[in-house]
Amino acid sequence: MSQAARIAARFGVPHIATGALLRSHVERGTPLGRAVRVSIEAGRLVPDRVVRDTVREAMADAKAAGVGYVLDGHPRPGPRGVPDRGRAGHDRPPRAAPARR
Template identity: 45%
Template sequence: MRLVLLGPPGSGKGTQGARISARHGIPAISTGQLFDRQIAAGTPLGRRAERYVRAGELVPDEIVLDIVGERLEGSVDCAVGFLLDGFPRTFPQAEALDRMLAVTCGPLDAVIDLDVDIDEVLDRIRRRARLEDRLDDTEDTARRRMKVFAEETAPLRRYYQQAGLLRTIDGAGSPDEVAERIEAVLADVTHPELRLGG
């Protein structure tokens, strides 16, 4: 399976991505984690990305595309499929991903969109900031990130809906409840004949 996991900051993408990865044996590729590693290592790419991450802004497309392209094209584990978490975030990134996949491993199978109310997202981010002492998880930063998501990332829903790939999941509730909803959708994606009675 080749999947994209969409959703605003704090929607549970990391948690659900890890579960999908373990259940289906595909790597979960989080751009957030990739950037965290680059920033912690002090690489040139990490230094370029850091100021955007700290400000709660989208990292420019050229930086994101470089790091994701290297991960997808240079790793044996991606040959069996993958789950992208945090990428694409913009329409140009989505188009670039389509072009990249067309010449590597084939098109996406589905885009899982976690739909979570903004108040619940902000509450989750507040709790996570206290537990993990994340520098980028202040409420002001969270609100900016939500605004950026609404303006630049939400249009991806229309793009993937038109492509017939979008699967919207209610992201409210416990991680187990959300995981069950995702698995029901993935079963439909991978075995549509069961839905049709075949």
């Protein structure tokens, strides 16, 4: 269970996880789910626009219910599928920690 899921459970609010939302839309055959399926079957990442629309819909549902929510996996930093050059380990070798004396 992710930290986001634990927090959502603790406060009794929806846990909005992008992966689970996308899978749910695919299983239900919604218009968003069909767009997700096309990307997956083509071996591509789901476009950011589709992910945003999916999350936006879940956020609107929570707002309409008068409750808060916890986002899990959104927003993603930078373009997906491209190494994040600002984070260690993505495109350069790890550095050794200095020896303690």
